[in-house]
Amino acid sequence: MEILLVPNELLRQKANRLINITSEDIKIANQMMETMIKAPGVGLAANQVGILKQIITINFEDKENDKRANYILFNPSIIEYSEEKVIMEEGCLSLPEQYANIERPKKIILQYIDENQKNIKKEIDGYEARILQHEIDHLSGILFVDYLSSLKRNIIIKKVKKLKNL
Numbered sequence: 001m002e003i004l005l006v007p008n009e010l011l012r013q014k015a016n017r018l019i020n021i022t023s024e025d026i027k028i029a030n031q032m033m034e035t036m037i038k039a040p041g042v043g044l045a046a047n048q049v050g051i052l053k054q055i056i057t058i059n060f061e062d063k064e065n066d067k068r069a070n071y072i073l074f075n076p077s078i079i080e081y082s083e084e085k086v087i088m089e090e091g092c093l094s095l096p097e098q099y100a101n102i103e104r105p106k107k108i109i110l111q112y113i114d115e116n117q118k119n120i121k122k123e124i125d126g127y128e129a130r131i132l133q134h135e136i137d138h139l140s141g142i143l144f145v146d147y148l149s150s151l152k153r154n155i156i157i158k159k160v161k162k163l164k165n166l
């Protein structure tokens, strides 16, 4: 799969909720997982490979807290955010080599369907909560640069356009 870069319009569109999870959707998720690991990235949303379906793949290692995870999410949504917020640096496979500090809630309560069609609801904290908020934003057409001033955002987007033309 090819990862789309800004300003591709598909990155700005809303992904559709899946009514049921088909073997085709699971195939897409597995291909996304491969693409993300190869990139390499810690998360990937289907919009980023040009598919407007609510599918996300996650693969991260948090050495500090001795935590790692590798999983697929269908129809993910955040049903609660902590009041406490934290600032972390974010990057994105659709905006290569660009990073910025972004403030977001520290903890979330996440709901999704896994690859076995099971409904999952869990509280997630720290780095993993950060990745998930970033990826779930993608499904609504939101990019991390949208949290920056328009001046900063435009500078970053221009840099990506330049990278692509090299």
Ligand SMILES: [Zn+2]
Pocket (backbone or CB within 6 Å): 091, 092, 093, 094, 134, 135, 138
């Ligand atoms: Zn991203």
